[in-house]
Amino acid sequence: MPELPEVETVRAGLAAHVVGRTVAGAEVRHPRAVRHHVGGGADLAARLAGRTITAAVRRGKYLWLDLDGAGDALLAHLGMSGQLLVTRPDGAAPAEAVGPVPTMVRPVSAGDAHLRVRVDFTDGARLSFVDQRTFGHVLLTDLVPTPDGGPGGHGSAVPALPAPVAHIARDLLDPALDRAAASRRLRTRRTEVKRALLDQTLVSGVGNIYADEALWRAALHPRRPTDRLRPATVRELFDAAEAVMRDALAAGGTSFDALYVDVEGASGYFARSLDAYGRAGLPCRRCGALMVREHFMNRSSTLCPRCQRPPRGSAP
DNA sequence: AAAGGGACCTGGCTGC
DNA sequence: TGCAGCCAGGTCCCTT
Numbered sequence: 001m002p003e004l005p006e007v008e009t010v011r012a013g014l015a016a017h018v019v020g021r022t023v024a025g026a027e028v029r030h031p032r033a034v035r036h037h038v039g040g041g042a043d044l045a046a047r048l049a050g051r052t053i054t055a056a057v058r059r060g061k062y063l064w065l066d067l068d069g070a071g072d073a074l075l076a077h078l079g080m081s082g083q084l085l086v087t088r089p090d091g092a093a094p095a096e097a098v099g100p101v102p103t104m105v106r107p108v109s110a111g112d113a114h115l116r117v118r119v120d121f122t123d124g125a126r127l128s129f130v131d132q133r134t135f136g137h138v139l140l141t142d143l144v145p146t147p148d149g150g151p152g153g154h155g156s157a158v159p160a161l162p163a164p165v166a167h168i169a170r171d172l173l174d175p176a177l178d179r180a181a182a183s184r185r186l187r188t189r190r191t192e193v194k195r196a197l198l199d200q201t202l203v204s205g206v207g208n209i210y211a212d213e214a215l216w217r218a219a220l221h222p223r224r225p226t227d228r229l230r231p232a233t234v235r236e237l238f239d240a241a242e243a244v245m246r247d248a249l250a251a252g253g254t255s256f257d258a259l260y261v262d263v264e265g266a267s268g269y270f271a272r273s274l275d276a277y278g279r280a281g282l283p284c285r286r287c288g289a290l291m292v293r294e295h296f297m298n299r300s301s302t303l304c305p306r307c308q309r310p311p312r313g314s315a316p
Numbered sequence: 317a318a319a320g321g322g323a324c325c326t327g328g329c330t331g332c
Numbered sequence: 333t334g335c336a337g338c339c340a341g342g343t344c345c346c347t348t
Contacts, residue, residue, distance in 0.1 A: 001341065032325090061342075080341055081326085114326095133325045135342060191319065200343080208341060298321070299341060 002078040004061060004171055004205030005248035010084050011063045011155055014056035014127075017086045018065065021121040022052045033116035033131060036164065037139035041117075044140050048074065048119065059153035060171045060204025064162050072142050074119075075162040079135025081114075089124030139164070150176040171205035172242040173249075183234040186226050193229065194222030194301060197241065206241055209277045210248070212302050214241035216276035219286075221308045222294075222301045228311075247273060276302045 002010070026048045028034050028041025037044045048067075055066040057073075064073040076084065117129040117138055129138055143160035146152055152161040154174065161168075170177040182203050186196050196202055197211045206214065215222050217240035220233070229237075251273060275285050280293035280302050289306035 003342095077342080079325090079343080132327070133341090135325065189318085195320085198342090297341095299339090 001080055001207055001209060002061065002082065003207035003210050003245075004173065005210075005245050007058055007061050007063055007078060007205075008154065008173070008249055010078070011056050011058040013086065014053075014063070014065065014084065015155060017088075017125070018121075018127055019053050019056055021123060021125055023048045023050060024120045024122045025049055026117065026119045028117050030116040030134065032134045033129060033137055034139060036137050037141075044117075044138075047140055055156050055158075057153045057156040059161065059165055059174070060168050060200055061207070062153075062162070062165045062168060064153075064165070066143075066156070066158070067140075069158075071160070072140060073162050074138060075141050075164060076129065076138045077136050079131060079133065079137070081133040082129065082131040082136030085128045085130060087126045087128070148176070148178075168200050169202055169204045172203055172238060173205070173245065177203070179235070179238055183231055183238070186234055187229055187231070189226045191226055192222060193220055193224045193226050193237070194296060196226045197237070198297075203238070203241075205245065208299060208301075209274070210241060210244055212276040213244040213274060215301075215308065216303060217244060219307045221310045222296055222303060224311045276304075278302065 026045040028045055031041055034041045034044050039047075051067040053065045053067065053074075054069045057064050057066065062075065062077050064075040066073050076082070078084070112128070112130060114130045114132045115128055116131050116134070116136075119127040119129075121127070129136070141162045141164060143152070143158070144163050144166055146159045146161055147166075149159050150170075151157050151159060153165075154171075169182065186193075186202055189196055189199075189202075194211050194215060197206050197214065198208070211222070214237060218233070218237045220237060276291065279291045282291055283289065284291055284304035284307060287304065287306050289304055291302055292305050294301050294303065
């Protein structure tokens with residue numbers, strides 16, 4: 001699932017392969033993919049034509065392409081299954097690709113069943129938004145000033161954000177994040193710590209996978225009440241979440257194919273390094289107790305019942 | 317106002 | 333072997 005490390009991998013790929021190119025034309029092939037664009041697919045395609053991509057920027061799980069530096073952007077959220085794939089001008093397989101190509105990576109043809117939006121550049125290169133489950137979306141939107149005057153996100157020095165991202169907090173890889181303030185806000189919430197970690201208005205970029213990983217690293221039960229956490233504990237949790245996402249980003253980078261910008265680039269990481277997510281029934285890598293899966297927010301949490309003690313008064 | 321739960325979506329897997 | 337039903341989860345929206 002695309003969480004911060006996967007989205008950042010995509011952003012880096014777009015920065016390398018799309019920035020500087022000019023849009024010749026675009027086609028929206030599924031209305032749901034542009035459901036948040038005011039004006040619909042035809043309007044989006046028409047307004048993209050002739051624009052030049054000047055930056056690839058990310059905040060949390062949102063990423064966007066600045067257009068001409070003119071104060072608007074093509075914004076994308078990958079949802080659960082979204083991919084942004086770049087094919088080079090001749091459309092052929094990448095000649096300079098090295099190392100094993102992830103199995104999910106394949107050339108995109110016009111007949112691709114899940115191709116939602118296609119952007120063609122004047123030099124023949126193509127950007128394709130492919131999304132099986134259509135939880136993701138793209139839209140063209142104006143930038144608005146950041147509340148704190150700091151940079152809008154990773155990859156930009158401009159103090160501006162796409163309007164739909166204005167409510168998204170800075171993420172744990174953002175040097176401009178005020179961690180003390182985020183910690184205070186978390187501790188004044190009356191909720192459970194995993195729910196708070198997943199709240200993108202508190203700290204962004206963390207999804208179910210990295211939430212479980214961070215809680216395991218910090219040895220915290222997902223249902224611990226936020227208003228009873230000490231500041232030092234929250235600091236450790238933030239540090240753990242940052243560390244696991246940096247590790248994932250580094251691992252994703254190694255298997256990341258240079259020309260196909262693929263959210264599955266982190267597959268090598270998933271196979272090797274996850275300590276919690278997907279390990280129910282397997283021994284905890286810290287203490288050996290069998291990991292368990294619990295229902296949480298209509299989904300699941302995987303945790304170590306020995307390292308991550310439930311809060312007092314909670315059901316076992 | 318804040319917190320929490322359901323809807324949205326589809327391919328793959330499980331169990332009968 | 334076939335098929336129904338469950339599962340995955342990020343974000344928005346609605347209710348409490």
